[in-house]
Amino acid sequence: MILIDYQDRRPIYEQIVDRFQVLIVKGILKADSQLPSVRKLAMELSINPNTIQKAYTLLEQQGFIYPIKGRGNFVAQDIEGLSEQNAKFYEDLKDMVKYAMDRGISKDDFMEHAATYYGEERA
Amino acid sequence: MILIDYQDRRPIYEQIVDRFQVLIVKGILKADSQLPSVRKLAMELSINPNTIQKAYTLLEQQGFIYPIKGRGNFVAQDIEGLSEQNAKFYEDLKDMVKYAMDRGISKDDFMEHAATYYGEERA
Amino acid sequence: MILIDYQDRRPIYEQIVDRFQVLIVKGILKADSQLPSVRKLAMELSINPNTIQKAYTLLEQQGFIYPIKGRGNFVAQDIEGLSEQNAKFYEDLKDMVKYAMDRGISKDDFMEHAATYYGEERA
Amino acid sequence: MILIDYQDRRPIYEQIVDRFQVLIVKGILKADSQLPSVRKLAMELSINPNTIQKAYTLLEQQGFIYPIKGRGNFVAQDIEGLSEQNAKFYEDLKDMVKYAMDRGISKDDFMEHAATYYGEERA
């Protein structure tokens, strides 16, 4: 369910956070279902438990999961973090548009490419 | 001409590279015109000369500038780096679309926002 | 009579202690009436009997209940623990005021909010 | 400037976060002034750098400070986290009022105590 890409420049904990966000948003992990335990997932991925711990702490801060001491971590029912996440996403998109404009990439070029990428993944 | 934003999360050298790229692409810095010397710019911005050096080295590798030993750095005539830069940009855009799709952001939402940002900055 | 809120950050045993304190203080559980047995309550709430045991032990230490060997746990007649409980509560309130003052929350703001909360719950 | 209380039940990183919040909110640490480096503070307090790192990361997430790679951590100009902090505080106060009501502590008792504590610290 979780795969680490060591070629990826992002830190491991960020990859894990990102992966769980997707699984939760897509509904593959249902509300109140239990996540793998810190130690178990650490073993499976052969990484340090602290790294998983960090990822879970971030997911909790973002409102995606909630911990029960002595029991484990569970998927939250109302994902509070979502709108904040999206706001951050649109900020990034804005930066990207600015970057494109600064380099003379036209609106049409930008839009066509984006549309294509949306299409590709859909197929 | 160059401003460092310390609130910006990107490293200083990256901000400098980015800024010069824009100045060159927009034609504000003409071909063969001289860039400020490493030491001078470092003094002006009160930052470490190593940081400027790193930025200039990257700009050179990307084909935006060329050095003449003992004289300084100059803006390249044919910007070889541009298409490569753009290729990298489109890779990032693709990642961004993937991220959006994973979070259930629709094509329409994405496109509308992007269009708006293009519009905003134009004004 | 007892409900566990898994979203609650407090440990389960603390929630149980708190709930019984309220039931006893409010007189819903009368003096000398019997509490559910450790095993029965554990079954009902589907939690570990150790957790109930811990809660009952704490309630006994605080003077809210007394055990009779082989028979069970019963509500105390004179709740010795109450003044001690209240003392602890006022300590917490003091910490809260200190926290508020440190953050520049004015006395008036504090009092108004507290008054409102008292009002709300009364209704 | 920072003191660790080992009798305090709260974890060390939380004490550090709390202390810096107060220093920043009270204006003792001015905007853009530099915090002690992770390693230096760790040495001074004889605790592990990771613990300081954790505290600084939290302060950053709350918007109290911002990091510059290779330079250090600095006090933020606009403390975004403040209103959120206060909202959380009022939630806690609400819980406290609920607790008091459940134990039969009257509004008047509550208010008088709070007022006294405000007075005490003022003196």
Add this chain to the structure above:
DNA sequence: GTGGTCTAGACCACA
């Protein structure tokens, strides 16, 4: 030198 990430491993509270 400065922060950021990660590993290895310990100890604690809770269930």
Add this chain to the structure above:
DNA sequence: GTGGTCTAGACCACA
């Protein structure tokens, strides 16, 4: 067993 906190110490990017 489960998460939470902490220490010790390494390696990296950045300045």
